Amino acid sequence: MTTSIGHETGYAESGRNGPPTGTPKIGALSTMECTTPAASVNWTSINPPAVLSAATQRTAVPNIITPEVSYEPARIARPNVRSVFAFSDDFLVPRPGTIRYSHTGTAAETWSITVPLATFSATDEYDPRTFRLGSGGPETIDTELRLDFIELPGPPLNNLGRRVFDFPVNPQAGYIDASIYLGGGHCPIDVTRIEFAAVSDNRITATLHTYFDFEAEAVEIANRSAVLTADLKLGG
Known part of the structure; x- marks a missing residue:
């Protein structure tokens, strides 16, 4: 994913021979020297950041480490089954x-x-x-x-x-x-x-x-x- 930074650099309002009178929209602040007919003054202007090329406009993706998760098979409840007796032929002995x-x-x-x-x-x-x-x-x-x-x-x-x-x-x-x-x-x-x-x-x-x-x-x-x-x- 790429993000454009500082692509808008205009001013809301500016003076002809003096510092801008409006409010900057986007950019970084820097100090520079400017000479006017009245005097040499220092004023603050907006120095927009350099526009990055598409190749360098990249957003860092955090290195997400997924913890290892161990799974145990589901335990199936087994009924308590009682054994049954085998009634063998030895018990089936007929009398008259x-x-x-x-x-x-x-x-x-x-x-x-x-x-x-x-x-x-x-x-x-x-x-x-x-x-x-x-x-x-x-x-x-x-x-x-x-x-x-x-x-x-x-x-x-x-x-x-x-x-x-x-x-x-x-x-x-x-x-x-x-x-x-x-x-x-x-x-x-x-x-x-x-x-x-x-x-x-x-x-x-x-x-x-x-x-x-x-x-x-x-x-x-x-x-x-x-x-x-x-x-x-x-x-x-």
Whole structure:
């Protein structure tokens, strides 16, 4: 950028034989000697500064030093995620269960199946992370799979022998209302298939294809699928 300095050098008003009587507009002050008919006097005149050429009319630009700024990556807040318990096959050990047919009530003309699991232990039955195998305690857990409203051919039990049945999942019509009580919640179970073996002395073996949804009840156990085979006795 260039700036013109002192480019206007005229006077507002001047005398013929004497010093200027007006007010200078632009310029620097200097003292010079002037001789007039009356006397030799000193007077002040305006000595305009020299006009700079375009090449020398430059404005100094300050040397600006920009401080170094260090940036740290933004910290992302991470939720406090608690680990969930893996309910392994070692905990899913079926014991002999029961199968019943309802003739009356809300479950009329449907079957129900109950499959108990082998006892296991916990320090706190409501905290799955304390679950462990065996019955040594300090707390013991006895729970079961409960399947209700199973739409199958009616009695006798022989009508189910050596047959395979598939089922939809909730909320589709015809689903099996199944659950397990564990970790303080009645956790839903999807049962998509039941394979029945031959009937013998009012007993039948059933293989259940299941999916355990512990998350639905906010129980800290990982959801999982499982295929369980249980011996069932016909109940009254």
